[in-house]
Amino acid sequence: MSDIRGRTHLYGDNVNTDVIIPARYLTTSDAAELARHCMEDIDPEFVSKVEPGDVVVAGENFGCGSSREHAPIAIRAAGVSAVIAKTFARIFFRNAINTGLPALACAEAAASIKGDDEVAVDLASGRIENLTQGRTYQAEPFPPFLQEIVAAGGLVAYTRKRLARR
Amino acid sequence: MGHTITEKILAAHSGEAEVHPGQFVMARVDLMLGNDVTAPLAIEEFRNIGAGRLADAARVVLVADHATPNKDIEAAEQCRMMRDFSREQGVEHFFDVGRGGIEHALLPEEGLVAPGECIIGADSHTCTYGALGAFATGVGSTDLAATMATGECWLRVPESIRVAYRGGPKPWVGGKDLILYTIGKIGVAGARYQALEFCGEAIEALGMSGRLTMCNMAIEAGAKNGIIAPDATTEEYIRSVTGRSYTPQLSDPDAAYAHTVEIDCADIELQVAAPPLPENARPVQQMNDTAIDQVVIGSCTNGRIEDLREAAQVLKGRRVHPDVRLIVVPATRRVHLQAIKEGLAEVFVEAGGALSTPTCGPCLGMHMGVLAKGERAVATTNRNFVGRMGHPESEVYLAGPAVAAASALLGHIGSPEELR
Numbered sequence: 001m002s003d004i005r006g007r008t009h010l011y012g013d014n015v016n017t018d019v020i021i022p023a024r025y026l027t028t029s030d031a032a033e034l035a036r037h038c039m040e041d042i043d044p045e046f047v048s049k050v051e052p053g054d055v056v057v058a059g060e061n062f063g064c065g066s067s068r069e070h071a072p073i074a075i076r077a078a079g080v081s082a083v084i085a086k087t088f089a090r091i092f093f094r095n096a097i098n099t100g101l102p103a104l105a106c107a108e109a110a111a112s113i114k115g116d117d118e119v120a121v122d123l124a125s126g127r128i129e130n131l132t133q134g135r136t137y138q139a140e141p142f143p144p145f146l147q148e149i150v151a152a153g154g155l156v157a158y159t160r161k162r163l164a165r166r
Numbered sequence: 167m168g169h170t171i172t173e174k175i176l177a178a179h180s181g182e183a184e185v186h187p188g189q190f191v192m193a194r195v196d197l198m199l200g201n202d203v204t205a206p207l208a209i210e211e212f213r214n215i216g217a218g219r220l221a222d223a224a225r226v227v228l229v230a231d232h233a234t235p236n237k238d239i240e241a242a243e244q245c246r247m248m249r250d251f252s253r254e255q256g257v258e259h260f261f262d263v264g265r266g267g268i269e270h271a272l273l274p275e276e277g278l279v280a281p282g283e284c285i286i287g288a289d290s291h292t293c294t295y296g297a298l299g300a301f302a303t304g305v306g307s308t309d310l311a312a313t314m315a316t317g318e319c320w321l322r323v324p325e326s327i328r329v330a331y332r333g334g335p336k337p338w339v340g341g342k343d344l345i346l347y348t349i350g351k352i353g354v355a356g357a358r359y360q361a362l363e364f365c366g367e368a369i370e371a372l373g374m375s376g377r378l379t380m381c382n383m384a385i386e387a388g389a390k391n392g393i394i395a396p397d398a399t400t401e402e403y404i405r406s407v408t409g410r411s412y413t414p415q416l417s418d419p420d421a422a423y424a425h426t427v428e429i430d431c432a433d434i435e436l437q438v439a440a441p442p443l444p445e446n447a448r449p450v451q452q453m454n455d456t457a458i459d460q461v462v463i464g465s466c467t468n469g470r471i472e473d474l475r476e477a478a479q480v481l482k483g484r485r486v487h488p489d490v491r492l493i494v495v496p497a498t499r500r501v502h503l504q505a506i507k508e509g510l511a512e513v514f515v516e517a518g519g520a521l522s523t524p525t526c527g528p529c530l531g532m533h534m535g536v537l538a539k540g541e542r543a544v545a546t547t548n549r550n551f552v553g554r555m556g557h558p559e560s561e562v563y564l565a566g567p568a569v570a571a572a573s574a575l576l577g578h579i580g581s582p583e584e585l586r
């Protein structure tokens with residue numbers, strides 16, 4: 001069973017958080033407002049092209065730069081259901097885990113998927129299916145520690161549980 | 167098998183006898199930080215967690231530095247949220263306009279950071295404090311919220327890369343040149359998820375300001391943290407800012423490293439990193455007299471008094487090129503005051519520069535020096551990404567204070583040697 005299905009938007013290496021959501025929009029943390037400017041400095045058309053469920057696919061070091069959590073929030077609020085990249089910058093990755101944006105590291109998928117391919121992702125197994133090309137890829141599984149946070153529904157819910165146990 | 171300083175600090179903070187790279191730990195955090203961009207989101211998430219009170223208000227630091235003095239109504243609302251929260255929760259280390267400055271220059275100066283400590287901040291340049299022999303790393307707002315509620319943060323123990331600098335640097339070459347050169351060598355993802363441990367003769371001889379500049383930019387190589395073993399320089403610095411006690415850690419001689427990068431300082435010229443990535447570092451001589459519109463001297467990377475002294479030494483008695491705007495931003499109120507006392511403020515204003523109150527402003531293109539389409543700047547900041555200082559078609563070249571000041575006078579990217 002795939003939780004995610006959508007068309008891909010393709011980007012290169014080192015997509016940084018400044019182009020995902022420029023600083024000039026950081027005086028708000030309103031998700032809908034942030035979504036309106038998502039990817040603006042790298043792809044001004046993105047917001048008009050993206051459809052609910054779409055998937056962002058990129059190369060190395062996706063989300064490098066600033067720690068702004070506004071970046072994964074903007075991507076998710078724009079309707080993106082998952083990001084697949086060859087590798088992720090670490091703060092972006094933890095922000096994605098913490099806020100519930102699926103972030104899958106898979107070099108093979110990143111190299112093979114083209115723009116506007118249709119893909120389906122099964123989060124539990126990390127299986128990525130390219131429906132356009134008829135290929136499947138296997139993303140790196142989350143370590144058990146992170147699976148717990150993901151299973152809880154993000155860090156807020158996970159922390160609430162931890163506090164309740166104290 | 168021994169352990170690195172990073173592993174030892176993380177073990178000491180998670181109640182483990184030892185930890186290994188790749189291991190996940192819940193670390194007890196000595197200090198946590200947020201600013202006017204990241205704290206409002208953290209405060210919202212803190213409320214969502216429903217903890218009610220901070221685990222320990224004394225360990226929380228909130229700094230209004232990014233869009234301050236408030237650039238618009240939205241910025242004012244974000245700062246008010248921090249201010250109200252600080253009052254409600256009894257956060258003593260809330261630094262408002264005029265009382266603080268740029269977070270990463272401010273915290274060491276206020277004596278809030280010491281060797282062996284574990285610090286997280288909802289800001290990527292939190293890695294700066296590794297210069298004091300602390301483990302410090304950037305996280306997101308939700309991480310800050312959870313840490314405010316529990317006092318703990320989840321961390322993956324990083325592998326460490328040793329970067330050893332042999333010999334002494336050439337004239338004018340400083341911490342900024344060393345780190346730009348290093349990022350140029352290993353790339354913006356060269357230390358992704360890893361610790362960068364800086365050592366060697368040049369580091370031992372480097373003052374605290376240069377060390378802070380180097381660790382500040384560890385993130386620009388993708389690193390989780392930058393770190394320098396505490397030594398006499400560290401101890402002297404700490405004693406000058408705080409009287410409190412601390413437990414330093416050092417790497418064992420047989421600690422395991424992912425690899426070692428050997429750098430000979432004789433190879434390092436004054437560096438400039440061309441847009442759009444800090445890894446595009448090259449000797450200033452190769453910039454071919456690139457014409458510029460603006461120079462910014464400041465930020466958490468190079469806004470300390472030592473940086474302003476270096477810039478003033480170049481600018482003294484000279485005039486900024488008519489086609490260039492020079493903006494000088496002391497990183498903290500103490501730096502600002504010291505710059506006035508030493509006559510540096512006079513040098514900058516006499517030269518035709520604009521002297522600003524401490525703020526991140528121009529560094530992230532938020533306010534106080536935003537670039538127009540097609541404009542080019544030399545900045546002593548840490549990022550030259552697309553649109554970092556303004557219009558997506560503007561450009562940022564990264565350099566140290568000496569090159570930035572010389573470029574302001576020359577009207578193009580150049581070195582202080584050209585001024586003779």
Ligand code: SF4
Nearest residue numbers: 268465466526529530
């Ligand atoms: S000066 Fe620039 S890099 Fe440093 S904290 Fe402020 S915005 Fe971030």
